Amino acid sequence: xxxxxxxxxxxxxxxxxxxxxxxxxxxxxxxxxxxxxxxxxxxxxxxxxxxxxxxxxxxxxxxxxxxxxxxxxxxxxxxxxxxxxxxxxxxxxxxxxxxxxxxxxxxxxxxxxxxxxxxxxxxxxxxxxxxxxxxxxxxxxxxxxxxxxxxx
Numbered sequence: 001x002x003x004x005x006x007x008x009x010x011x012x013x014x015x016x017x018x019x020x021x022x023x024x025x026x027x028x029x030x031x032x033x034x035x036x037x038x039x040x041x042x043x044x045x046x047x048x049x050x051x052x053x054x055x056x057x058x059x060x061x062x063x064x065x066x067x068x069x070x071x072x073x074x075x076x077x078x079x080x081x082x083x084x085x086x087x088x089x090x091x092x093x094x095x096x097x098x099x100x101x102x103x104x105x106x107x108x109x110x111x112x113x114x115x116x117x118x119x120x121x122x123x124x125x126x127x128x129x130x131x132x133x134x135x136x137x138x139x140x141x142x143x144x145x146x147x148x149x150x151x152x
Contacts, residue, residue, distance in 0.1 A: 039125045043118045050118055052081055053090065053111055061094060061104035072149055090114055
């Protein structure tokens with residue numbers, strides 16, 4: 001039989017369950033990820049790939065060093081995610097004209113076509129999520145999440 005440690009009572013577990021922003025943010029993020037993954041599946045993308053590819057949709061192709069902080073990803077994880085998209089022909093790396101050690105990344109024709117199909121799906125699901133959240137202050141929620149994501 002597993003007995004409770006008196007220095008770690010069930011009340012502590014309940015406190016964390018009820019108060020922990022990290023726990024609730026992770027649970028919400030996973031639920032949102034599953035929802036967007038399912039919706040984007042017909043396009044052959046998951047929500048992370050969609051976000052990454054959208055981050056490449058810039059006038060000047062970004063470098064990995066530009067993308068990693070924006071996506072809050074470490075460079076190793078970002079590089080692995082990009083390799084999958086490159087193998088699928090959705091993203092390509094180009095030499096950086098000003099720094100031969102760096103690569104610039106851009107969507108291919110196939111990548112742009114996939115995104116053109118994915119964006120209306122994303123909009124529709126986002127509208128559903130916004131509606132499901134009811135009358136909460138969505139702008140305030142997004143601003144708070146951005147502040148947390150920026151480290152402050």
